[in-house]
Amino acid sequence: MERKSAAGSIRNKERSKKKFLDAVGKILKTKGYAALKVNHIAKVAGVDKKMIYTYFGGMDGLIDEYIRSQDYWSGVTVEKLEEMKPKTDDGGRSFIEQMLLSQFDYVYHNKEAQKLLLWRLSEPRKSLKKLTDTQEENGEYIFNLMMDSRFGENTDVLRSIMAIMVSGLYYLNMYSSLNGSIFCGIDINAPEGRDKIRKAISFLIDQTYENLGNAKIITKDD
Template identity: 75%
Template sequence: MERKSVAGSIRNKERSKKKFLDAVGKILRTKGYTALKVNSIAATAGVDKKMIYSYFEGIDGLIDEYIRSQDYWSKVNIKEIEKIKPKLDDGGKSFMEEMLLSQFDHVYSSKEAQKFLLWCLSEPRKSLKKLTETQEENREHIFKLLMDAHFKDNAEDVRSIVAIMVSGLYYLNMFSSLNGSIFCGIDVNTPKGRDQIKKAITFMLHHTYENL
């Protein structure tokens, strides 16, 4: 009986934690990061606000955990890359193509991710700074593992190109969500327009590998 009771407590805790994290996402999506207050999060989650301190050591811990759960490139970490075992003989081309296309779709389909990106640009926060450091560590691992040896003296040029592609894809999704879907004559909110962007991603990446 005691073992079942412990297991039940663990499940209840995990359910409550998920409710808090989901509440952060809902508030961020509908009202923005300025509305993330203890009382509003607890009310949205339907869980006693005291549990925020018990489970996360306060609102900062809760928000920090939410941030880690939402960022695309933080999930592409060293362990995940090792599980995927990307091809090495193409200099990381197929892996980077898949990552860029997946990033494009992920941000488009997640309003929370879009609000999260705006948050990153709007407020200085220790956890956000730590997040960017984690992103850079993961990207550095990708470059060193897959691309630096392939491009050699041109490796820094490739990093610049990837930086423009990653940030550009972020911006297109955020722009199409907030202030209109047409950018440079392409409707990013239509299947045709998104396919055009994806074809451009593939073209730029392949052109980079063929010419550097």
């Protein structure tokens, strides 16, 4: 009986935690991050607000866990990257292409992820800073694992290219969701338009790997 009781308690805890996390997402999507207050979250979740402190240690813990559950890059752990080592003989080209294409679609379909991006641009917050730090750590691991040896001193140029591509994909998705779907004549919300962007991603990666890897070292004076 005690085992069954313990198992039931664990299930109830997980259900309640999920209700809180779902409530955060619902509020974020409909009213924005400014509406994320303890009482409001508890009301939407239908769970006593005291449980936020019991299960998450408080609002920061709840928001931290929610952010981790929604962010694309947070799921790309060092352990997962280690498993991919045998597939990196192309200098990480196929991996980076797949990551960018997957991220492009992930942000487009996940409205909560879009709200998180807007939140990060709008307010300094410890949990959001932690998310950024985690992304940078994962990104640094990817560069060290796959690219530094191929591009040498041009690695910083590659990093800059990736920064432009990632931020551009973020912006296109958020733009098409909030203020219109046409950007530079491409309908980002149309299947054919998104396919054109995917082809452009592949093209840019191809050009980067074919040209930058063989280019002379680019310096500030060039």
